[in-house]
């Protein structure tokens with residue numbers, strides 16, 4: 001895969017919206033600053049408001065001043081603003097896409113269309129682009145989450161896009177795949193023989209994946225209450241982390257090599273049905289509590305909320321992967337809003353040793369543990385046993401931690417935001433960090449089975465006070481198997 005810069009007409013539909021202002025424009029600035037944008041790359045903003053080119057540039061400058069946190073470089077900002085073009089289109093009016101046709105230049109530049117709008121507009125945009133005759137085999141389309149709320153709606157969205165774009169033109173975003181540490185899972189697993197040879201049911205006891213959030217729903221009641229934490233976080237981000245931890249080695253780094261292996265894991269997930277849902281899942285909803293000493297309202301009291309909502313803001317799952325590598329190795333997943341702290345990590349618990357020759361010092365030798373800290377304080381730690389130095393007292397053991405903090409090991413390296421990496425990959429044309437249609441749909445199929453099982457149960461989500469680790473029942477989920485969450 002060539003990493004050469006390519007001149008693009010990077011077109012943002014919904015350029016005045018929240019995602020574009022907060023993430024996309026600042027990421028493009030960072031790419032420009034790092035010298036990763038071709039000198040002929042342009043940024044074409046599409047929205048439905050009357051704006052002069054100058055007014056548009058002023059708005060984008062405001063976004064940069066607001067959202068680029070440190071060291072906004074006036075020279076880079078000027079260069080970036082010089083790349084901007086504004087095009088007014090009512091996205092639901094196909095005739096208006098002619099204006100875009102007049103601006104773009106596909107002889108010199110690859111057209112990348114970023115749909116930073118609700119999925120209900122995808123159909124209109126695809127038709128509009130088609131109507132204007134500007135879709136060539138080189139044209140790309142970037143789709144934001146959510147790709148549906150279940151299998152049927154995701155198929156509908158994918159079918160809509162497929163009428164105009166082939167799969168190798170479609171880049172479905174999951175911003176977790178753009179995170180440095182999530183990508184590092186590949187390096188850790190496939191560039192270190194100690195892990196490649198110790199990564200299955202022979203050596204691993206179980207795996208825990210935690211994505212804990214401190215934030216609540218941030219004023220997004222309308223979206224979140226329809227969705228819940230399972231659709232919002234598990235179907236996409238946690239499933240992606242799980243597949244990267246569990247997949248077989250891909251033959252190379254090509255987009256499809258990796259995605260084929262991830263798909264196989266999704267296909268091997270044991271369904272959680274009405275028969276097993278009580279034993280394998282826990283749903284929670286936060287009540288009022290304290291986050292870092294600050295009082296915060298409960299989910300039902302959030303602005304715009306419905307006091308009778310049974311939407312979950314927390315979920316914990318025991319996931320079994322029915323394949324050779326992972327037989328009898330459960331993966332425990334949990335994610336929630338308003339938890340004690342923001343922390344995402346993967347913890348691999350290795351099996352206990354079959355025999356303990358150090359009984360006099362340590363009655364029960366603990367399991368070795370590999371902790372992969374995804375965010376914040378990114379790093380990798382290994383918990384292991386060592387002898388305490390000293391003579392005359394026999395062998396005394398102590399649990400010790402080998403801790404590699406990325407900020408220390410790679411100090412001086414700026415950690416790029418996930419969107420910077422993903423935008424760059426769309427320009428280069430590398431699909432490996434984007435979700436293929438069959439992955440999205442397989443993942444929804446598995447989630448739908450759980451949602452259906454919950455729908456059949458009269459059990460509401462369990463309440464947990466904001467600022468805790470979720471409902472006590474999630475502790476019981478592991479305790480039943482003689483295990484406990486990493487705290």
Ligand SMILES: NC(=O)C1=CN([C@@H]2O[C@H](COP(=O)(O)OP(=O)(O)OC[C@H]3O[C@@H](n4cnc5c(N)ncnc54)[C@H](OP(=O)(O)O)[C@@H]3O)[C@@H](O)[C@H]2O)C=CC1
Nearest residue numbers: 014016017018019048090091092116117118119144145146
């Ligand atoms: N915001 C975020 O952090 C994230 C967002 N997403 C997804 O990204 C997408 C965009 O989200 P977000 O930016 O928050 O949404 P916004 O509502 O802030 O932005 C959407 C933009 O689309 C424009 N728009 C709507 N209808 C039309 C139309 N008919 N013609 C032209 N423009 C139109 C709106 O313009 P107007 O102002 O005129 O109404 C608005 O500026 C959504 O699918 C969301 O789920 C995904 C992850 C994170």
Ligand SMILES: O=C1O[C@H](COP(=O)(O)O)[C@@H](O)[C@H](O)[C@H]1O
Nearest residue numbers: 145175213215232233237344375
């Ligand atoms: O996609 C989403 O992700 C965020 C969490 O992302 P992170 O990068 O801060 O870990 C989550 O808060 C949001 O609800 C969800 O839509």
